[in-house]
Amino acid sequence: METNNSKMIIDTHIHIWDTEQSSYNWLSGAPELLKRSYTIGELDTARKTAGIHAGVFVQADVQMEDSFHMLEVARNTDWIKGVVSWLPLADTQRTAKLLEERLLKDDYFVGVRHLIHDEKDPQWLLQPAVIESLKMLAAHNIPYDVVGVLPEHIETILNVAEQVPELRMVFDHLNAPPIGSGERYGRWGALMQEAAKNKTIYAKISGLGTVAGAGKFTPEQVTPYIEFILEYFGAGRCFCGGDWPVSLLARDYVDTWEVYKRTLSSLLPGEALEKVYAGNAIRFYDLKL
Template sequence: MKIVDTHLHIWDLSRAAYPWLENDTSILNRTWCIAELEHARAAAGVTHGMLVQASGCREDTELMMETARNTPWINGVVAWLPLTDTRQTQELLETTYLQEPYFKGVRHQVHDEDDTRWLLQPAVINSLKFLARHGIPYDFVGVLPEHLETALEVAERVPDLRMVFDHLNQPPISTGETFGRWGTLMKAAARHPNFYAKISGLGTASGNFAGRTADHISPYVAYVLEHFGAGRCFCGGDWPVSMLADDYAGTWQTITHILGRLCNEADQEKILYDNACRFYNLSTL
């Protein structure tokens, strides 16, 4: 079975600034390159991959593009754009990224912004409308219920924009709550046909992940599948951040084990491959 890992990161501390890594004392605070993943990728059975932005700067995007061009199994890049400057966003798209075959989506690290309503700034909304006109999807990375509320407002203002909730917007796995405010808002989001759910980052979701197992994660995946359906979910490994909780092969073993329990084979193929190809316009695979 073919698998698209829709959520991989790389970073090079000599090439770009990564503010979220400042003062980080974990294994993450070093340069991570895609070559490190090759053996584990083969062991995990992952056949295709997407690189996702790790910093709000063009240097990070150029590093990902360069890596994609030189890595046969990497098929796309979710890039950063200066969304608060609509004119510059439009110029970069028209002069550079719309001609770039690896450019497949856009993300901004809204979870690192002080304002949970950051995306609702008029200039950002205008930039998102421009993405929607060109069929470019947006990766939404939130960690709070307030982020979900913002996403719902974005969907009302830019109804044609396809968006995916990275890491399911941090379900309350660490507390075992089922399903609380997160569940109510995700259920509301599922009623919008252009919202998708990315099953990723759940090994480290909400912290307190020591000893986390498939049994801890499975109820939240089941809930999302119930409301979004097998046609609007896909998966990501969130490497190397996922290494804080498990190795790469172990992360994917957990994902495929959960899907094997919850889905038939046809739905597994959708979630592991088909839906990602459709969402990110990976027509060349």
């Protein structure tokens, strides 16, 4: 198994959850495999085999208990370098208080995300209070992770970028490209091309096993979509994430990274590959390695 030890690789999308710490309401409708607590210790052997040098936690619940749990675990896990937290963006006053009194003082706090794909309104981010909170993030140079699954989510981000032009954002899981249907590239592609014109918007190559569906997460299946993203966003605005443990629904951790590494190494020369593996993530999240 090739581990790419010569190149630093940062996994920018790792989840942990403790069902005794938080409620994780979405787990009630999740596959049985995910309906338990997941600890970072479970990943240690696999991440070494996969050649992963550093990692970033990403929120998995819409309450602060989940984020505080991740921050505490990060402080006690030497290879975890940052946490993308949840914040109550629809409550600007509470968001401001949490930032000033807690999060901005924590070296592991590197970004914010809300589970917008679970909201009925794909324009949830365009609420005036949320926009004010996003402006607050931009003022503190804190980036925002976009977990979109619909073309309408991309349209919303185009609108957010107009209203908060200084805010750096990244599309988690490439905003669900149509890998399963094989469409190339449809409305998703047209909107991602439009989004790529904005230099503050990045693309996270992650979660494609879940997006692709059973049996379709192979280098051959995902290469056209990753190549498309690299063409429009460029190697300077893309980085990678494993999406463990959700990724286990498609492949194990080592195999997941093998798909990404084979695909990316076939598409990019060495210097560009190093940017996608680590350099861009370090810059986007301002990681301290």
